[in-house]
Amino acid sequence: MQNLTNLSTLVLIALVAAIWLWALIDCARTPSDHIRFVPKILWLLFLLHGSVCAALLWTYFGKKSIRDTAKGPVQRTEPLAQAR
Secondary structure: OHHHHHHHHHHHHHHHHHHHHHHHHHHHHOOHHHEOOOOHHHHHHHHHHOOHHHHHHHHHHHEOOHHHHOOOOOOOOOOOOOOO
16 A cells, blocks of 8 residues: 555656646747736746646746737738739
């Protein structure tokens, strides 16, 4: 029973570390104009000193959604070139 407890603890620690590392890398790779509420450097500092709570906050509140950053359809401003 002791080994099962140790194994489940190690799996939980690995899962927490993976979530935290993913959020840190995601924040570092996200362009500054896609970040909400505070500057990117503050999010990075918060993630470095935080834990899973910081990673969850980054996931739900830090990045703008794809819908907010998506641009509309491309509009042509000049006429199409005519075939010769």
